[in-house]
Amino acid sequence: MKIFKLLLFWGISAVVYGQQKPNVIYIYADDLGYGELGAYGQQKIKTPFLDAMAKEGIRFTQHYTGAPVCAPARCMLMTGLHAGHSYIRGNYELGGFADDKEGGQMPLPENTFTIAKLMKMAGYQTGLVGKWGLGMSNTTGNPNEQGFDYSYGFLDQKQAHNLYPTHLWENGKWDTLRNSYQFVHEYRETNLAIDSINYDKFKGKDYAATKMMEKALGFIKQHKSRPFFLYLPLPLPHLSLQAPEEEIKAYQGKFQETIYTGKKGGYVPTKFPKATYAAMITYLDKQVGRILTELKKHHIDEHTLVIFSSDNGATFDVGGVDTEFFNSVGGLRGRKQDLYEGGIREPMIVRWPGKIKAGQVTDHASAQFDLMATLAELTNQKIPVSTDGISFLPTLLGKKQVTHPFLYFEFPEKSGQIAVRIGQFKGVKSQMKKNINAPWEIYDLAKDPSERNNIANENKELQKQMDDIVRKQHRPSHIKEWEFVNPKL
Numbered sequence: 001m002k003i004f005k006l007l008l009f010w011g012i013s014a015v016v017y018g019q020q021k022p023n024v025i026y027i028y029a030d031d032l033g034y035g036e037l038g039a040y041g042q043q044k045i046k047t048p049f050l051d052a053m054a055k056e057g058i059r060f061t062q063h064y065t066g067a068p069v070c071a072p073a074r075c076m077l078m079t080g081l082h083a084g085h086s087y088i089r090g091n092y093e094l095g096g097f098a099d100d101k102e103g104g105q106m107p108l109p110e111n112t113f114t115i116a117k118l119m120k121m122a123g124y125q126t127g128l129v130g131k132w133g134l135g136m137s138n139t140t141g142n143p144n145e146q147g148f149d150y151s152y153g154f155l156d157q158k159q160a161h162n163l164y165p166t167h168l169w170e171n172g173k174w175d176t177l178r179n180s181y182q183f184v185h186e187y188r189e190t191n192l193a194i195d196s197i198n199y200d201k202f203k204g205k206d207y208a209a210t211k212m213m214e215k216a217l218g219f220i221k222q223h224k225s226r227p228f229f230l231y232l233p234l235p236l237p238h239l240s241l242q243a244p245e246e247e248i249k250a251y252q253g254k255f256q257e258t259i260y261t262g263k264k265g266g267y268v269p270t271k272f273p274k275a276t277y278a279a280m281i282t283y284l285d286k287q288v289g290r291i292l293t294e295l296k297k298h299h300i301d302e303h304t305l306v307i308f309s310s311d312n313g314a315t316f317d318v319g320g321v322d323t324e325f326f327n328s329v330g331g332l333r334g335r336k337q338d339l340y341e342g343g344i345r346e347p348m349i350v351r352w353p354g355k356i357k358a359g360q361v362t363d364h365a366s367a368q369f370d371l372m373a374t375l376a377e378l379t380n381q382k383i384p385v386s387t388d389g390i391s392f393l394p395t396l397l398g399k400k401q402v403t404h405p406f407l408y409f410e411f412p413e414k415s416g417q418i419a420v421r422i423g424q425f426k427g428v429k430s431q432m433k434k435n436i437n438a439p440w441e442i443y444d445l446a447k448d449p450s451e452r453n454n455i456a457n458e459n460k461e462l463q464k465q466m467d468d469i470v471r472k473q474h475r476p477s478h479i480k481e482w483e484f485v486n487p488k489l
Helices: 001-010 046-054 071-077 114-121 157-161 210-223 244-248 273-297 368-378 460-473
Strands: 023-031 058-064 094-096 100-103 126-132 148-153 168-171 174-176 228-232 304-310 343-349 361-364 407-411 417-422 425-429 441-445
Touching: 001 114, 023 273, 023 368, 046 273, 046 304, 046 343, 058 304, 071 114, 071 368, 071 407, 100 157, 100 244, 114 126, 114 368, 148 157, 148 361, 244 273, 244 417, 273 304, 304 368, 304 425, 407 460, 417 460, 425 460, 441 460
Parallel strands: 023 228, 023 304, 058 361, 126 148, 126 228
Antiparallel strands: 058 343, 094 100, 148 168, 168 174, 304 343, 407 417, 417 425, 425 441
């Protein structure tokens, strides 16, 4: 009885003494906007499985990524650190697009403590299937050296611009697919006539997300009888606009289309850009459905915590995408690469039958760098390094939740931006590389979630608080191009 009460006190009521720890699956979309799921107000794109998942679990309305682009967001998720402390703060590209120039992004350094290593400490089998973006297999960022027993997918984000690639990587080894190499940015500098473009050129036999799901379902089947952690960062709906033909056909004729020739933004040309984009999101949704079906098939549904989120906000309108048409950010301001809400506020849906009460919605302000603290509490472990997260497990289990005194963001690309959220108020500074003394914009998110009414002039004391947070939370970067908060370094 004493042990049971102690577990309740710790908020670990889900892990009863003597019982196997729960499986964890974290599904990470790529460039999915806050408003692109039915559960978050989407009207034109069908996402029935994620909508059902929200009804069966809990939906977060104020959940944030750590950064508004791929690589740093993934680093912060993996390490539990916000952008002022994170080793990776931007998309630092190495190599090129061609297969023989594949170099990836800046790798995680040796001895980085990741959520995969945390889960291994707890006795979990760990798997990564999807888009990594934190180093190639011949670097310190190799996922198999960062805590993952198994890895499959894209290691280089640039390769993920083509969803019909020549290869993916399995445990550091090249896995050949039945696709020929195509440079998806081929038409960027051309101005060809619509009828002179070969729109079928960029289609292949093996769709990357489909291959990834084969491996993900195989991982679940293989480890169904012991605790596993599966990180599933699927590369959808990131550009290029590519989807299986049957998925696109389901949306053809539903929208008025303008053919995308590849000129603006430089991605794969397509006759049906709106239908293809919608198809990519619906296909992503179907993969979530496949995961949930697999859990039920193996009778581990009630023993598995499933979390769904996205790495950053909806893409800017390039490559044939029309986020205005789809209301992709749900009325928020900004897109990918912005520290306004549209760039960093993300959907998050969490499901755990029998443990998480169905049909919940929470406005708890949380961030993806909270995941490490959450998994540490779930598995009853202490994190052996300093992190910035706060466990949101109490919110999942209906217990008293500790809140962040503030959330801190910085982003060196797009001319340098910082943001601080304190309670319902959020401050943003932009163009700091041009003006280190750029003024604060302050918004009351409770009254103005679209960040239209700047109330900085009436909140001088808040500005001082935010300046103090920036001074305390910013740690100088090791990359000159990333150091804009304190550029004398």
